[in-house]
Amino acid sequence: MIDVFIKAQSYYLPKKVLTNEELIKEFPKWTVEKVSKKVGINSRHIADKNETVGDMAYQASEKLFSENNIDKSEIDFILLCTQTPDYFLPTTACTLQSRLGLSTSCGALDFNLGCSGYVYGLSLAKGLINGNMAKNVLLITSEAYSKHMHSKDKKNRTIFGDAATATIVSTTGNLKIGNFSFGTDGRGSENLIVKTGAFKFHDMMDFDENEAIEKDHFPNNLYMNGAEVFKFSMDTVPKLVKDTLEKNALSKDDIDQFIFHQANKFMLDTLKTISKISNEKFIYSIDDVGNTVSSTIPIALNRAIKENKVNKKDKVLLAGFGVGYSWAGCVLECQ
């Protein structure tokens, strides 16, 4: 096994910012303070009507290339994590190969995961490099849950934001990728789901805030049973942390920063408490972006490095969890 690293990283946020003040105008029964206090989000970025996940992925990747002087010709694999692709087919990763002007020798595929997606992506990239199938993997997360959201769905519209991130995983770099822990429990699939729009269910329903959203689903619309997802996270994440530490032969004290999927502040506060992690070692990066699904961890990591919260020799534990249910953890070591 050769060492594999995160070599460079960037992120892109759509121009349009949706503040709590603007949102609350649509939901006068809620207040700006209520949203800010509960979910810790004051604003989020929303993709333009004509802006797709492919467009956001393109912007994040071009930013990555220009900010880090990356030689595009060296990229030999694209992995794109999304649940809001441009098309059913072809994969958005294939379209990006040509849009970004990457070599036709590049492998390219999309993978459909949500909040655990970045950690899974790192593992896939590491596996490709260790298996001598690639040398420089472009790992993209790009998600626009706003496109799955009903305009009257205040519970979800307050939480989720759109974003894309781009990471180069390579044989050199400053963040060494350690060992992984994975998990899946498909029994939770109904609790966070876009049920219609694909091929199993075809019925379309009118939106009824009090009735239908709890029971049924709308064309392409996101349904989340927040209480169940919360319960799952409380049960799973402490075990995920423990298993990730064990897989890396580390103890909790060896970790300098914990970067959990930024689901919402209520969830993060509770997870921090039950996992017994101190404030200084626990990253929050949600206030101005919201829950950006597979992009929360790379955005938080990028910011933590820029803000010198992660420094040389530090060990960072990443934990992604959510839709599926699916979860994954790993440790990064800053060189």
Ligand SMILES: CC(C)(COP(=O)(O)OP(=O)(O)OC[C@H]1O[C@@H](n2cnc3c(N)ncnc32)[C@H](O)[C@@H]1OP(=O)(O)O)[C@@H](O)C(=O)NCCC(=O)NCCS
């Ligand atoms: C959504 C979630 C924040 C709701 O919290 P909760 O305490 O379980 O919610 P409840 O329905 O019991 O409502 C409690 C209060 O919170 C409020 N609330 C619920 N969702 C809210 C939101 N998005 N913003 C602000 N307040 C919210 C309710 O209106 C209620 O207020 P009230 O006491 O004034 O009536 C919580 O269930 C959660 O964190 N779930 C996980 C969801 C998530 O982040 N998923 C992302 C994928 S991992």
